[in-house]
Amino acid sequence: MNETSSPSAAASDITAEASPTLAVAARPARTQPGLMGALIALLGLVVIAVGVVGVIVVAWPLVFAIPVGAVIFLLAWPGQYLVQPNEARVLILFGRYKGTVETPGWHLANPFTRMESRKVSLRVHNFTTSVSKVNDAEGNPIEISAVVVWRVIDTAAAVFEVDDFEDFVHVQSETAIRHLGTQYPYDDFEGDRVSLRSDPDTVAATLHAEVQDRLNRAGVEVIETRLNHLAYATEIAEAMLRRQQAAAVVAARRTIVEGAVGMVEDALELLTERSVVDLDEDAKASMVANLLVVLTSEQQTTPIVNTGSLP
Numbered sequence: 001m002n003e004t005s006s007p008s009a010a011a012s013d014i015t016a017e018a019s020p021t022l023a024v025a026a027r028p029a030r031t032q033p034g035l036m037g038a039l040i041a042l043l044g045l046v047v048i049a050v051g052v053v054g055v056i057v058v059a060w061p062l063v064f065a066i067p068v069g070a071v072i073f074l075l076a077w078p079g080q081y082l083v084q085p086n087e088a089r090v091l092i093l094f095g096r097y098k099g100t101v102e103t104p105g106w107h108l109a110n111p112f113t114r115m116e117s118r119k120v121s122l123r124v125h126n127f128t129t130s131v132s133k134v135n136d137a138e139g140n141p142i143e144i145s146a147v148v149v150w151r152v153i154d155t156a157a158a159v160f161e162v163d164d165f166e167d168f169v170h171v172q173s174e175t176a177i178r179h180l181g182t183q184y185p186y187d188d189f190e191g192d193r194v195s196l197r198s199d200p201d202t203v204a205a206t207l208h209a210e211v212q213d214r215l216n217r218a219g220v221e222v223i224e225t226r227l228n229h230l231a232y233a234t235e236i237a238e239a240m241l242r243r244q245q246a247a248a249v250v251a252a253r254r255t256i257v258e259g260a261v262g263m264v265e266d267a268l269e270l271l272t273e274r275s276v277v278d279l280d281e282d283a284k285a286s287m288v289a290n291l292l293v294v295l296t297s298e299q300q301t302t303p304i305v306n307t308g309s310l311p
Contacts, residue, residue: 026154029089029091031108033106034080034081034105034107037077038076038080041073044075046069050069051068077111080107083102083104083105085104086121088102088120088121089107090119090120091110091113093112093116121152122152123151125169126150127170128146129170131143134178138185141233142230143231144180152221153221157219165219168215168218169215176210177207181196184199197230208224267287
């Protein structure tokens with residue numbers, strides 16, 4: 001008898017470390033090669049043919065071969081499964097979990113599992129959450145959405161722990177996105193806090209951890225999460241844009257002033273070192289004021305040249 005391969009070691013480690021205690025643990029189903037099922041089904045057809053021939057030649061005892069062959073055929077043919085790569089079959093027999101077939105190929109299992117078996121895709125899925133309007137950590141209304149990349153690593157949990165695991169992934173991801181939006185401010189104007197706009201990697205890591213924690217119950221691994229839409233709500237977008245512009249202007253002015261002060265200091269030091277002119281404190285103050293006006297002014301200045309007093 002052949003056994004399907006168990007889930008990958010990495011997936012098992014993730015489930016063991018992060019998942020809560022599950023009512024049903026995934027395990028491989030015991031199956032036979034599909035070719036055996038085809039041969040048994042063919043044998044059933046041969047037995048049916050023998051019974052039909054017996055009826056034709058009036059060998060009445062052979063008539064019982066017809067139902068026997070039909071039973072053999074019905075026990076073999078419906079129990080065959082074709083499993084594609086990155087696909088799994090969860091076998092259920094009269095309401096009891098009998099295992100998961102994950103090995104790609106042609107398999108023969110109990111035919112009565114055909115009525116309740118579930119096909120689960122192990123491929124990587126991704127979707128974009130809807131744009132949600134929430135208040136950030138400072139109470140400002142913002143619009144936020146994200147891309148979530150995920151896959152199933154525990155087929156039993158996906159089928160038995162939640163009603164519809166795909167819908168569960170979407171709803172819980174939306175909830176995590178909304179909660180994330182309330183944890184951080186949209187922007188940090190003081191420069192000492194994590195913000196949604198300025199720290200995308202930190203925000204993405206926090207979102208990934210929260211979504212994964214919510215989806216452990218469904219046997220789902222979150223591969224990646226990242227914000228793909230972030231904006232102020234329309235009712236405050238214009239005002240916040242003006243605030244951002246004002247903050248940018250203040251930052252630029254601060255840089256200009258710091259540079260101008262440094263240039264004035266260098267000028268005074270150079271004049272003193274080279275003994276170009278001997279300036280008293282009043283002259284230095286006047287020179288500093290004039291240089292700062294020239295260096296920090298947004299418009300071109302017009303200097304007035306003083307060549308000294310006339311006799």
